[in-house]
Amino acid sequence: MNDGIKVFGFRSGKSYKMIPALLYYAFMAFFIGASVYGELRYYEFETMDYVLMAYKYIFFAILFFSPLIFLSDFRYRKKLPLFKKYTVGSSLTGIIIVWMFCYFMAEVNVLCMSDTWVKSRDAYSEQLKQEQEEVLKKQKDKDTEDKTKKENETTEKISYNVEKNVVSILEV
Numbered sequence: 001m002n003d004g005i006k007v008f009g010f011r012s013g014k015s016y017k018m019i020p021a022l023l024y025y026a027f028m029a030f031f032i033g034a035s036v037y038g039e040l041r042y043y044e045f046e047t048m049d050y051v052l053m054a055y056k057y058i059f060f061a062i063l064f065f066s067p068l069i070f071l072s073d074f075r076y077r078k079k080l081p082l083f084k085k086y087t088v089g090s091s092l093t094g095i096i097i098v099w100m101f102c103y104f105m106a107e108v109n110v111l112c113m114s115d116t117w118v119k120s121r122d123a124y125s126e127q128l129k130q131e132q133e134e135v136l137k138k139q140k141d142k143d144t145e146d147k148t149k150k151e152n153e154t155t156e157k158i159s160y161n162v163e164k165n166v167v168s169i170l171e172v
Contacts, residue, residue, distance in 0.1 A: 005073060006072060006073040007021075007072045007073075008067045008071040008072045009022070009024070009068075011072075011073065024067075028064040028065060032060060032061055035057070036053075042120070043117055043120045044119075045114075046114040046117065049113050049116070049117045052109045052110075052112055053109070056106045056109040059102040059105045059106040059109070060102070060106055062098070063102035063103060063106070066095055066098045067095070070091075070094060071095070082097070
């Protein structure tokens with residue numbers, strides 16, 4: 001395995017490093033796929049928005065998979081200024097610069113989206129907010145109802161006889 005490519009998280013072959021790396025890579029792939037699906041399903045697009053969305057998710061993929069892309073032992077790593085030294089400081093600096101650049105470019109793509117996309121995004125966000133408020137209101141009403149019901153049950157179970165100075169607990 002010395003001649004093969006050593007992917008970040010799998011280079012040492014230790015399971016306590018490989019399992020979190022595998023979970024991270026799988027979760028990020030799922031996150032990007034779910035984001036693309038959700039955006040295509042719930043937002044409205046003009047033609048140029050599809051191109052901008054593709055660029056946005058390319059930058060997000062580079063951002064999320066930057067450890068895989070820049071910290072693995074690929075041949076091109078030796079040609080990248082901050083990553084060829086294999087030191088923690090220079091690699092961390094390089095990753096932070098890549099993250100900042102990718103996030104900035106993804107946000108630039110969002111700012112360039114059409115008014116149609118922006119209106120559909122805002123409308124969907126408002127719809128989600130209203131649904132969340134309805135759920136919270138129903139939960140609050142249910143909690144109030146349960147509290148009232150519990151208080152009623154408590155008053156039904158206990159009776160007081162003041163004349164005889166006796167407290168009776170009744171089973172319901």
